[in-house]
Amino acid sequence: MECTVALPACWVSANALENALLRSGNPHGADVYSVTVGFPTGCKVMVDAAIRLLSLVNQLDHCTRRVRLSFEEGEAGTMGYLNRMGFFDNLSPSIEVSPKRPAVSRKKRYSGGNATLVEIERINKDCRDENLLTRLTGALMDSCRNREDASELKAAAWTIFAELIDNVFSHSSTPLDGYAALQVYPGGGQVRVAVSDSGLGIMQTLRPALKSEFPKLVGITDAELLVEIFRQGLSRHGPDRGCGLKGSAAKAIRFKAGLDVRMPTNRVRLTPARGEYQTSAAYCDDDLPLIWGTHICFATRLNG
Amino acid sequence: MFRDSTERMTTETPATPNLIDGAAAETILLRDFMESSQGWGREQGRIVYGKLLTFIESRPGTLIFRVSMKGVDRSDISFASETVVELARRYRGSKGFALIDLTDEDMLENWEAAAARKRQPLMVWRGGRAHVIGAQPSQGTIDAFQFALTHGGVRAAQFAVASGLSIANVSSKFKQLWEQGFLLRREAVAESGGVEFVYLRIG
Numbered sequence: 001m002e003c004t005v006a007l008p009a010c011w012v013s014a015n016a017l018e019n020a021l022l023r024s025g026n027p028h029g030a031d032v033y034s035v036t037v038g039f040p041t042g043c044k045v046m047v048d049a050a051i052r053l054l055s056l057v058n059q060l061d062h063c064t065r066r067v068r069l070s071f072e073e074g075e076a077g078t079m080g081y082l083n084r085m086g087f088f089d090n091l092s093p094s095i096e097v098s099p100k101r102p103a104v105s106r107k108k109r110y111s112g113g114n115a116t117l118v119e120i121e122r123i124n125k126d127c128r129d130e131n132l133l134t135r136l137t138g139a140l141m142d143s144c145r146n147r148e149d150a151s152e153l154k155a156a157a158w159t160i161f162a163e164l165i166d167n168v169f170s171h172s173s174t175p176l177d178g179y180a181a182l183q184v185y186p187g188g189g190q191v192r193v194a195v196s197d198s199g200l201g202i203m204q205t206l207r208p209a210l211k212s213e214f215p216k217l218v219g220i221t222d223a224e225l226l227v228e229i230f231r232q233g234l235s236r237h238g239p240d241r242g243c244g245l246k247g248s249a250a251k252a253i254r255f256k257a258g259l260d261v262r263m264p265t266n267r268v269r270l271t272p273a274r275g276e277y278q279t280s281a282a283y284c285d286d287d288l289p290l291i292w293g294t295h296i297c298f299a300t301r302l303n304g
Numbered sequence: 305m306f307r308d309s310t311e312r313m314t315t316e317t318p319a320t321p322n323l324i325d326g327a328a329a330e331t332i333l334l335r336d337f338m339e340s341s342q343g344w345g346r347e348q349g350r351i352v353y354g355k356l357l358t359f360i361e362s363r364p365g366t367l368i369f370r371v372s373m374k375g376v377d378r379s380d381i382s383f384a385s386e387t388v389v390e391l392a393r394r395y396r397g398s399k400g401f402a403l404i405d406l407t408d409e410d411m412l413e414n415w416e417a418a419a420a421r422k423r424q425p426l427m428v429w430r431g432g433r434a435h436v437i438g439a440q441p442s443q444g445t446i447d448a449f450q451f452a453l454t455h456g457g458v459r460a461a462q463f464a465v466a467s468g469l470s471i472a473n474v475s476s477k478f479k480q481l482w483e484q485g486f487l488l489r490r491e492a493v494a495e496s497g498g499v500e501f502v503y504l505r506i507g
Binding site: 128163241244246 | 339340342344345346347378380381382383385408409410411413414417418420421422
């Protein structure tokens with residue numbers, strides 16, 4: 001059967017993308033042979049949604065489904081914006097694009113020309129790029145240079161990316177690339193830091209080790225376990241490890257950043273309360289349409 | 305590539321000579337062991353750890369390594385965990401590692417998180433003053449630790465006189481601090497002709 005993911009004609013955050021996926025059914029469903037993603041006029045895809053969607057369509061293509069992206073406005077609309085981000089540079093060549101795939105990668109053309117614009121960076125553990133973090137966090141200083149805490153913000157974003165991307169290298173064991181992106185929204189008022197991979201998923205790697213490493217946590221829910229991953233640091237490698245995600249969360253909390261973690265069929269959203277992420281302030285969605293891997297976004301509003 | 309231990313150091317260093325009560329100390333630049341000025345990730349950390357390990361094994365006479373962060377622009381928690389924190393844990397009790405030229409607060413926070421996770425104390429020297437990151441001394445040993453920090457190398461008898469505690473009690477505190485990685489020690493000849501330990505601060 002044909003599955004259609006119809007995005008709304010407005011800003012598409014990760015939330016809006018998830019709602020569109022729910023309405024579509026399940027693009028990874030066993031009876032689905034073709035998937036179309038529709039981008040109507042007025043649709044503007046935010047960075048966290050863009051890399052989550054990019055991972056999903058590449059996964060579907062990898063599973064030999066026919067995938068088509070349909071842009072109502074053509075390059076004049078969100079397609080041009082996605083092209084500038086490098087979306088099409090990372091899109092599997094066999095995915096169809098309507099009206100047609102951009103002839104020129106505007107990311108390659110303008111790369112480095114304007115550091116305030118977001119660019120999607122590929123995470124490939126076989127081709128580790130040492131300048132990746134500098135490029136990802138470069139936009140911050142350009143957009144927020146008037147803020148007193150600009151250096152602190154950049155340093156925090158650098159560490160968050162470093163730990164999340166290293167986590168992809170270490171845990172995801174995927175043949176598909178992961179992606180990372182940072183976007184500062186107008187005036188430096190909002191920052192989104194997003195990392196997406198198509199691997200096993202944070203729970204699939206940790207749960208089997210709970211019995212031996214953290215037996216008290218065996219029976220807890222995914223949401224509770226996720227809170228513990230970011231609050232006390234948990235790793236399948238035992239109590240000496242896991243400090244990376246915990247430390248990243250501590251830095252994000254200082255900027256009152258919300259955390260959105262999408263796992264294969266569930267999603268947990270956390271907002272900081274009393275200086276930490278707590279299970280009581282977690283929003284959980286279960287039985288979501290399948291997306292392989294782990295998709296993490298920290299988002300914060302910056303005042304002043 | 306590496307600073308000679310007799311070279312006059314221009315970096316921020318603890319106000320101590322390169323011989324601390326007879327024990328050799330040496331300053332190394334972490335940046336010299338790294339591919340770039342940014343240290344991130346466990347994989348890169350393990351590569352740097354291997355290089356550091358080879359270097360340290362080639363310096364059997366050196367007891368204390370002051371690791372200068374000069375030239376290191378950034379380091380994340382995983383990198384810190386796999387490099388100097390892991391070395392400090394491996395050589396706990398036999399060699400000491402202290403961080404110097406660590407002025408960036410964000411980096412300091414990352415090193416602290418890494419040391420705390422491994423329950424490893426790590427000395428950080430700034431402007432001639434030291435503080436411990438990671439594991440902290442217990443309430444019962446903190447005075448003995450501060451005494452050793454102030455004096456460089458101390459014998460149990462010295463702190464016993466200063467504190468009014470028994471030598472047995474003081475010896476027990478210093479032994480605990482040595483076992484937990486807060487201090488180093490070496491054997492020395494006591495005034496009585498027997499053997500006693502001199503406890504050394506790291507840095």
